[in-house]
Amino acid sequence: MSKLPPPFTEARFKEVEEATPEQIRKRVAPFVNDLHLFLNRGSCLSDIQSTRHERNPKVRSTRAFDSFAVDREHWYTYNAGGRSEAQFNIGLFPEYLRVGLGFEFTGGQYGRPEDVQLEYRCFRSIVARHQRAFADFAQKNQLRVEWKPEGRTELRYTSTAEETLKWLSRRPPKAPDWIFVGRLLDRREDADLLEDPSQLKNVIESVFEGFLDYWKETQTEANRAVL
Numbered sequence: 001m002s003k004l005p006p007p008f009t010e011a012r013f014k015e016v017e018e019a020t021p022e023q024i025r026k027r028v029a030p031f032v033n034d035l036h037l038f039l040n041r042g043s044c045l046s047d048i049q050s051t052r053h054e055r056n057p058k059v060r061s062t063r064a065f066d067s068f069a070v071d072r073e074h075w076y077t078y079n080a081g082g083r084s085e086a087q088f089n090i091g092l093f094p095e096y097l098r099v100g101l102g103f104e105f106t107g108g109q110y111g112r113p114e115d116v117q118l119e120y121r122c123f124r125s126i127v128a129r130h131q132r133a134f135a136d137f138a139q140k141n142q143l144r145v146e147w148k149p150e151g152r153t154e155l156r157y158t159s160t161a162e163e164t165l166k167w168l169s170r171r172p173p174k175a176p177d178w179i180f181v182g183r184l185l186d187r188r189e190d191a192d193l194l195e196d197p198s199q200l201k202n203v204i205e206s207v208f209e210g211f212l213d214y215w216k217e218t219q220t221e222a223n224r225a226v227l
Contacts, residue, residue, distance in 0.1 A: 002041040004197035021070040084112040100182010
């Protein structure tokens, strides 16, 4: 049913263990299609393309999510057109599922690092302006940071919401490849939640709804800065 996300059972995590990108793509495509049905029809993000179109008339896609990417032991999906913007992102590793807002600073296909740097600066300034509200949101949703320093393969993390708030208030690490802020659901500690579509929807919606106004304000400020 598109009103609920598909459950992330133990089998979903096993699919990516020690798997190559080619193996993952074949294994998870039907599951990600089901996830997209929920995101495009049953989630708070279903109409974000209209918001993007209001700010950028060149936006053509009407589907919020329509593709996914793979890496070794990892797959992820983000909203259409989000490669060089603040992106709503869901990604799976063997150890956890992430749900939140990501910033991809690398070049390559569709990559515009300067645009992402601008969006991240706008995001941080907006968070600072709404410091108390964002702190409440971070505590409620146990927000953490996942980031990757430039040219490195290993990811780094904050441990608590308090540490996340301090991390965001500081200057970002020099030339990171990736910064993500969101909920990290542990394969084992959060297994009951991950396997229950109703509980999982509540978590996904709580995180994405919480970020939605910050995302809209980020898009507005970033567009205004380049006009």
